[in-house]
Amino acid sequence: MAIVRADNLSKAFRVADKQPGLGGTLRHFVQRRWRTVDAVREVSFAIEPGERVGFLGPNGAGKTTTLKMLSGLIHPSGGRAEVAGFEPRRRQRRFLEAITLVMGQKQQLLWDLPPLDSLLLNAAVYGLDDGEARRRIAELAEMLELGPELTRPVRKLSLGERMKAELMAALLHRPQVLFLDEPTLGLDINAQVRVREFLEAYNRRHGATLLLTSHYMADITALCPRVLLIHQGRLFHDGSLEELASRLAPCREVRLELRDPVPAETLAAFGEVQQLQGRQVRLLIPRGQLTGQVARLLAELAVEDLEVRDPPIEDLIGQVFREGEVRAGAMT
Amino acid sequence: MRRVARLARVARVLLATQYAHMLEYRAEIALWALSGLVPLLMMSLWIHQADMGVAPSGGGAASGAELGAAIGGLSRVELARYFISAFIVRQFTVAWVVFAFEEDALQGRLSPMLLQPLHPLWRYLTSHLAEQATRLPFVAGLAGIFLLLVPWAAWWPAPGRLLLAVLATVLAFAVNFLVQCLIAVLCFWSERASALERLHTLAMLFLSGLMAPLELFPPAVRQAAQWTPFPWIIHFPARLLAGAELDAAAGFAALAAWLALLLPLTLLLWRAGVRRYAAMGS
Numbered sequence: 001m002a003i004v005r006a007d008n009l010s011k012a013f014r015v016a017d018k019q020p021g022l023g024g025t026l027r028h029f030v031q032r033r034w035r036t037v038d039a040v041r042e043v044s045f046a047i048e049p050g051e052r053v054g055f056l057g058p059n060g061a062g063k064t065t066t067l068k069m070l071s072g073l074i075h076p077s078g079g080r081a082e083v084a085g086f087e088p089r090r091r092q093r094r095f096l097e098a099i100t101l102v103m104g105q106k107q108q109l110l111w112d113l114p115p116l117d118s119l120l121l122n123a124a125v126y127g128l129d130d131g132e133a134r135r136r137i138a139e140l141a142e143m144l145e146l147g148p149e150l151t152r153p154v155r156k157l158s159l160g161e162r163m164k165a166e167l168m169a170a171l172l173h174r175p176q177v178l179f180l181d182e183p184t185l186g187l188d189i190n191a192q193v194r195v196r197e198f199l200e201a202y203n204r205r206h207g208a209t210l211l212l213t214s215h216y217m218a219d220i221t222a223l224c225p226r227v228l229l230i231h232q233g234r235l236f237h238d239g240s241l242e243e244l245a246s247r248l249a250p251c252r253e254v255r256l257e258l259r260d261p262v263p264a265e266t267l268a269a270f271g272e273v274q275q276l277q278g279r280q281v282r283l284l285i286p287r288g289q290l291t292g293q294v295a296r297l298l299a300e301l302a303v304e305d306l307e308v309r310d311p312p313i314e315d316l317i318g319q320v321f322r323e324g325e326v327r328a329g330a331m332t
Numbered sequence: 333m334r335r336v337a338r339l340a341r342v343a344r345v346l347l348a349t350q351y352a353h354m355l356e357y358r359a360e361i362a363l364w365a366l367s368g369l370v371p372l373l374m375m376s377l378w379i380h381q382a383d384m385g386v387a388p389s390g391g392g393a394a395s396g397a398e399l400g401a402a403i404g405g406l407s408r409v410e411l412a413r414y415f416i417s418a419f420i421v422r423q424f425t426v427a428w429v430v431f432a433f434e435e436d437a438l439q440g441r442l443s444p445m446l447l448q449p450l451h452p453l454w455r456y457l458t459s460h461l462a463e464q465a466t467r468l469p470f471v472a473g474l475a476g477i478f479l480l481l482v483p484w485a486a487w488w489p490a491p492g493r494l495l496l497a498v499l500a501t502v503l504a505f506a507v508n509f510l511v512q513c514l515i516a517v518l519c520f521w522s523e524r525a526s527a528l529e530r531l532h533t534l535a536m537l538f539l540s541g542l543m544a545p546l547e548l549f550p551p552a553v554r555q556a557a558q559w560t561p562f563p564w565i566i567h568f569p570a571r572l573l574a575g576a577e578l579d580a581a582a583g584f585a586a587l588a589a590w591l592a593l594l595l596p597l598t599l600l601l602w603r604a605g606v607r608r609y610a611a612m613g614s
Contacts, residue, residue, distance in 0.1 A: 073443055093449045101447055108444040112356040117349050124345035125450045127338050
């Protein structure tokens with residue numbers, strides 16, 4: 001049974017529309033104009049307990065709005081959400097104990113005090129007794145490799161240490177569902193890797209469900225066997241990254257180094273010739289024909305080197321969004 | 333019962349944490365305490381007025397207490413005691429929910445608070461109480477210094493009266509805190525509720541008795557002020573502390589009535605505001 005479910009979830013915002021300049025300002029003052037922005041449009045998906053799901057999409061695609069609806073912070077304009085058996089918008093105590101929302105650097109730690117003070121405060125808020133709280137703090141500190149940092153004022157910590165402490169504060173009550181909005185934003189590569197490893201370990205140890213957004217594709221590829229791709233408020237893809245890659249790029253790229261130059265007409269029999277420079281060739285071959293065509297290439301031509309590669313997934317996604325190929329109803 | 337025990341534990345930990353937090357700002361809090369010297373400045377002004385009114389009685393060497401005329405029925409000593417009391421009461425009834433809440437809303441700190449199983453107003457309440465505890469030694473020091481400057485006004489209230497004054501100050505703080513919460517909740521509709529707070533500060537300054545005891549106001553203004561919460565926040569507890577003759581029961585009834593009105597109104601508006609926040613996004 002799904003632990004996170006969105007059924008035709010929609011969110012529309014009413015925003016004031018003001019033209020620039022004095023005239024625009026006066027008109028805005030006398031007769032304010034509004035327009036409706038559809039941030040999320042009829043998005044549906046279901047996530048099973050323990051899944052790790054990445055939420056992809058460009059800025060303004062509706063990722064954060066969806067996370068806020070699922071965590072109960074904002075109310076949907078339409079559709080329905082259900083998380084851990086609760087309707088998020090009602091924000092019942094047991095629902096709040098079952099979830100957490102980590103929003104980048106929007107901190108819940110008290111800036112001038114050591115993280116330990118904030119952690120003990122959170123323990124009291126979530127009704128953990130002192131012994132249990134200290135056990136969980138020790139466990140999380142070990143997983144996140146935090147020690148003396150817990151007794152140093154938050155303002156003295158590095159960004160990476162602060163983010164780890166934020167994660168500790170967000171996870172102390174051991175939520176079943178983690179909504180993570182850019183958890184590695186601004187961190188250096190090492191810190192990003194540690195946070196990723198921690199999230200994976202937390203997921204394995206506690207069977208928690210993760211739904212995370214990130215601008216770093218490495219976060220998604222390392223953590224999420226399943227991705228949701230959203231653009232202009234609509235869900236475009238729900239499946240694995242590999243499936244996404246094959247949807248976005250139905251062909252794979254084959255790079256060849258031949259012993260002798262071969263005419264383009266000969267090469268065209270194997271696939272679409274992208275580049276031909278002397279003995280260097282780049283071909284695009286449909287995924288379904290790849291094995292057969294590569295075997296033919298090796299059998300029929302004098303091949304010195306052969307490489308099959310996928311274009312980087314972020315390039316594919318970026319290209320699709322730039323070309324405006326994501327259209328209403330594109331979800332299959 | 334378990335809920336009460338849990339709340340008591342949360343309150344204890346919140347108070348301890350907020351006190352530690354406030355201690356980090358002790359220098360700032362000392363400056364805030366100093367910024368609340370208005371009643372003491374007004375004291376010197378009104379005593380000077382009293383001295384200008386009538387020459388010392390008896391023609392001989394008069395003590396400081398005997399100098400001057402009564403203003404609005406208050407003698408020189410009563411004026412001094414009133415303003416010192418008003419200073420002390422002000423220090424323990426001051427509330428700054430609007431500024432804290434507005435900053436939290438604009439900085440995005442409100443969202444994590446809304447996702448915890450604890451009403452965010454508890455955090456503001458405990459941070460105010462912790463701030464008062466931090467402020468206590470500064471207030472005691474400043475009050476001591478001023479009593480040294482006007483030794484003829486020194487007094488020690490009777491234990492019963494002191495207890496009533498403390499109770500009135502606690503209730504007055506609760507009323508002021510709720511008034512501030514009410515204005516703060518308007519942040520859900522307007523991101524700049526602090527503009528309204530400035531209007532509130534002005535009313536507070538003149539109608540609460542910080543500038544002058546209400547007895548010095550024209551009767552019509554005095555009558556009108558009685559229907560606002562302001563005189564009950566400063567004037568009433570200060571008069572109690574100063575040992576003045578007054579109808580204490582009426583004062584406590586007024587404070588109770590304001591609490592009974594403000595508490596449900598604040599909670600109601602809060603719920604409506606959170607729904608709006610939720611509807612608009614953050």
